[in-house]
Amino acid sequence: MTVFDDLSAEQERLEDILGGLDEAQWLSASGAAGWTIADVVLHLAQSEESVVVTASGGELRGGLGQAAGGTVDERVAFLVSAERAAPDVVLARWQRARRAALDARPNRASPGRQVTSAGSPRAGSRRLRRG
Numbered sequence: 001m002t003v004f005d006d007l008s009a010e011q012e013r014l015e016d017i018l019g020g021l022d023e024a025q026w027l028s029a030s031g032a033a034g035w036t037i038a039d040v041v042l043h044l045a046q047s048e049e050s051v052v053v054t055a056s057g058g059e060l061r062g063g064l065g066q067a068a069g070g071t072v073d074e075r076v077a078f079l080v081s082a083e084r085a086a087p088d089v090v091l092a093r094w095q096r097a098r099r100a101a102l103d104a105r106p107n108r109a110s111p112g113r114q115v116t117s118a119g120s121p122r123a124g125s126r127r128l129r130r131g
Contacts, residue, residue, distance in 0.1 A: 004105050011098050018091055026087035039080050042090045046079055048097035055104035 018041060026038045035043075053059070085093070 004102060008102055011102075015095065015098075018094075021087070023087055026090075034077070035080070038087050038090050039084065041094050042083060042085070043076060043080050045090065045094035045097045046083070048094065048101040051101040052097065052104045055101070 018037075021037065027036050029035075030037050030040045032040055
């Protein structure tokens with residue numbers, strides 16, 4: 001079993017939990033101050049979408065580097081607030097994004113190709129190796 005198998009299993013468990021929530025639960029406070037459960041799942045979707053872009057060789061056109069705010073937390077909060085949506089829309093977006101990110105995982109990317117993080121266009125760059 002690989003780390004990606006573990007990640008997939010963890011995401012499937014989370015999907016089962018999220019699928020059982022009613023709208024009031026989706027809109028209730030999460031463990032992240034000021035964020036609802038829907039906000040946290042939207043943040044997960046945005047993160048997975050960034051994985052897909054960078055793993056496929058694309059450049060992030062926005063993300064944290066383009067968001068308003070002085071700290072990473074402020075920038076992430078700005079991105080979430082700009083894209084809030086109904087819980088069913090957020091769940092569907094995360095489901096699509098998580099599956100696409102697993103399909104774009106590093107062992108399917110070109111070895112040695114530089115991949116950038118979601119934080120900024122070049123921050124956190126690393127080389128991928130087959131493993």
